[in-house]
Amino acid sequence: MRDVVVIGAGPAGLAAAVTAATAGLDVALVDAGRRPGGQYYRHHAAETGALHHGWDAFVRLRDALDRLTYLPGHRVWNVEDGFTVHALAGDRDERPVRIDARTVIVATGAHDRSLPFPGWDLPGVLTAGGAQALLKGDRVTAGERVVVAGTGPFLLPVATGLAGAGATVAGVFEGNRPYGFARRVAGHADKLREAVGYAALLVRYRIPYRTGHAVVAAHGDGRVEAVTVARLDRDGASVRERVIVCDTVAVGYGFTPQLEIPVQLGCATRMDADGSLVVVADAAQRTSVPGVYAAGETTGVGGAQLSLVEGELAGLAAAEALGGIAADPAGVRRLVARRRRLRAFAEAMHRAYPVHPGWMDRLRDDTIVCRCEEVTRGRIAEAAGLGATDPRSAKLLSRAGMGWCQGRVCGYATSWLAASACGRSPGPDDLLGTARRPIAQPVRLRDLADDAPVRPHEVAQDPPVRPRDGAGGRPVRPRDGTLRAGPEGAVRPRDGNHPINPA
Amino acid sequence: MSQIVFEGRPVPFEPGQSIGAALTAAGIRSWRTTRFGGRPRGLFCGIGVCFDCLITVNGRPSLRACMVEARPGDVVQGGGPDA
Numbered sequence: 001m002r003d004v005v006v007i008g009a010g011p012a013g014l015a016a017a018v019t020a021a022t023a024g025l026d027v028a029l030v031d032a033g034r035r036p037g038g039q040y041y042r043h044h045a046a047e048t049g050a051l052h053h054g055w056d057a058f059v060r061l062r063d064a065l066d067r068l069t070y071l072p073g074h075r076v077w078n079v080e081d082g083f084t085v086h087a088l089a090g091d092r093d094e095r096p097v098r099i100d101a102r103t104v105i106v107a108t109g110a111h112d113r114s115l116p117f118p119g120w121d122l123p124g125v126l127t128a129g130g131a132q133a134l135l136k137g138d139r140v141t142a143g144e145r146v147v148v149a150g151t152g153p154f155l156l157p158v159a160t161g162l163a164g165a166g167a168t169v170a171g172v173f174e175g176n177r178p179y180g181f182a183r184r185v186a187g188h189a190d191k192l193r194e195a196v197g198y199a200a201l202l203v204r205y206r207i208p209y210r211t212g213h214a215v216v217a218a219h220g221d222g223r224v225e226a227v228t229v230a231r232l233d234r235d236g237a238s239v240r241e242r243v244i245v246c247d248t249v250a251v252g253y254g255f256t257p258q259l260e261i262p263v264q265l266g267c268a269t270r271m272d273a274d275g276s277l278v279v280v281a282d283a284a285q286r287t288s289v290p291g292v293y294a295a296g297e298t299t300g301v302g303g304a305q306l307s308l309v310e311g312e313l314a315g316l317a318a319a320e321a322l323g324g325i326a327a328d329p330a331g332v333r334r335l336v337a338r339r340r341r342l343r344a345f346a347e348a349m350h351r352a353y354p355v356h357p358g359w360m361d362r363l364r365d366d367t368i369v370c371r372c373e374e375v376t377r378g379r380i381a382e383a384a385g386l387g388a389t390d391p392r393s394a395k396l397l398s399r400a401g402m403g404w405c406q407g408r409v410c411g412y413a414t415s416w417l418a419a420s421a422c423g424r425s426p427g428p429d430d431l432l433g434t435a436r437r438p439i440a441q442p443v444r445l446r447d448l449a450d451d452a453p454v455r456p457h458e459v460a461q462d463p464p465v466r467p468r469d470g471a472g473g474r475p476v477r478p479r480d481g482t483l484r485a486g487p488e489g490a491v492r493p494r495d496g497n498h499p500i501n502p503a
Numbered sequence: 504m505s506q507i508v509f510e511g512r513p514v515p516f517e518p519g520q521s522i523g524a525a526l527t528a529a530g531i532r533s534w535r536t537t538r539f540g541g542r543p544r545g546l547f548c549g550i551g552v553c554f555d556c557l558i559t560v561n562g563r564p565s566l567r568a569c570m571v572e573a574r575p576g577d578v579v580q581g582g583g584p585d586a
Contacts, residue, residue: 034572039550045519091571092563111552123533123545130549138524222543223532371555374539404554
């Protein structure tokens with residue numbers, strides 16, 4: 001039994017794990033990535049830190065990993081009350097791993113929030129984060145002539161990073177006109193320095209930066225060859241369109257926190273200022289479930305600096321709760337003040353870079369919304385016509401969100417389309433309806449079965465355990481009582497090689 | 504430079520790169536088609552979330568090309584629905 005399992009080795013998870021371990025706790029840090037750092041500090045095998053802000057902070061945390069058990073390449077698919085963390089380890093020869101712990105710190109971060117548009121499923125259209133991951137993790141530029149679009153400050157490092165690596169960036173098309181936000185940035189010395197740096201790079205690489213513009217369609221035969229870019233009026237409608245030739249589009253409309261684990265555990269959630277579902281956390285980063293903490297983007301998208309602060313606070317709180325190790329009060333006060341400042345900045349950012357609902361008017365009936373199940377906007381409208389008044393019903397009637405990704409990519413769009421068909425905007429319950437994933441990764445049935453051979457793993461301290469009810473013969477059952485063998489509806493007889501079939 | 508083999512064609516990679524990154528660097532943008540529309544798919548999210556980039560590696564199907572690190576001599580195949 002570990003004191004703490006931290007899930008996710010990005011800024012929040014690294015800070016939480018190192019803080020708790022430094023306080024003397026027995027900590028396991030479980031991460032899906034091959035190298036520590038999450039998305040923000042994603043790096044190449046031979047990294048020097050040139051592409052990264054705050055690389056020194058990362059190096060300090062990475063160098064402290066010998067104080068704890070760091071488990072890269074572990075994809076957590078379920079956490080049971082108590083707590084038992086179930087993961088699959090290895091990127092091709094998967095093996096099941098279980099870790100028991102008294103406390104769980106959730107630091108699972110976020111992924112790009114995507115909006116559909118005609119042609120968005122053409123190869124060459126990537127998320128902004130995907131293009132950035134290729135660049136930072138693999139040193140590969142996503143394309144030669146790239147259009148960057150969406151909304152939010154994140155578009156700037158993506159565009160300038162690609163240009164710096166040799167790509168031609170045909171333009172950055174920012175959906176909002178965030179002029180008021182510039183004053184806010186000016187009040188933060190480090191944010192201002194970053195912004196000035198990006199502005200200088202845009203000039204240096206001659207990258208056009210257009211506010212109030214959006215990519216409204218991608219065109220091409222088998223791969224993207226051009227996009228239509230539109231200037232948007234105040235209501236988000238296209239008023240002037242032009243076609244730009246490109247081989248790649250990097251597009252992102254903010255971020256969606258990854259909440260599978262806290263939702264599995266029953267942690268209370270709420271809707272944040274950016275319209276994302278996030279975990280409710282108190283001043284000590286405690287969720288509504290005793291023993292479960294959350295830090296970083298899962299409590300509200302706010303960037304790496306805020307994640308580092310929240311992670312440290314969560315690590316300190318866990319150390320105090322488990323070991324009676326009191327933190328230095330002055331240090332905690334400084335962290336709390338910094339968290340308040342950074343959270344206020346994040347909220348201002350969300351208000352300056354909203355997603356305008358006008359994107360829905362730019363869809364055609366045959367535009368794919370759910371990429372996995374190839375569900376079109378027309379079919380979601382049909383589901384609404386059949387009485388689907390919420391995203392969950394729209395999903396059940398149209399199959400949007402039932403494929404491999406379990407609605408991670410289309411959940412936000414489906415929520416908006418289903419709610420707006422009833423003349424409203426989605427609330428937290430709508431988002432929660434598309435966020436429940438009792439099994440968060442594809443698993444084999446043998447990994448679910450009670451008599452699954454759990455192979456001893458060199459880092460697992462405890463012998464394999466049976467499910468907590470001790471009855472044996474009962475499969476691992478997620479909290480909500482359902483038992484599913486992976487993405488809903490993904491078990492199909494014709495998929496003979498599907499990994500969730502017994503092998 | 505090390506190589507993997509994609510549908511009979513050698514594709515170079517740098518140590519530490521994912522299979523999806525190696526294919527992208529070689530100008531290969533898609534490697535499977537969808538079940539219903541037969542539409543081509545490759546990398547989209549790049550971080551293991553979207554499952555668009557499913558690929559078969561050494562006979563093992565349905566792996567995420569963005570998540571699997573390339574190893575010398577890997578035999579990689581795309582293919583039809585849910586490769």
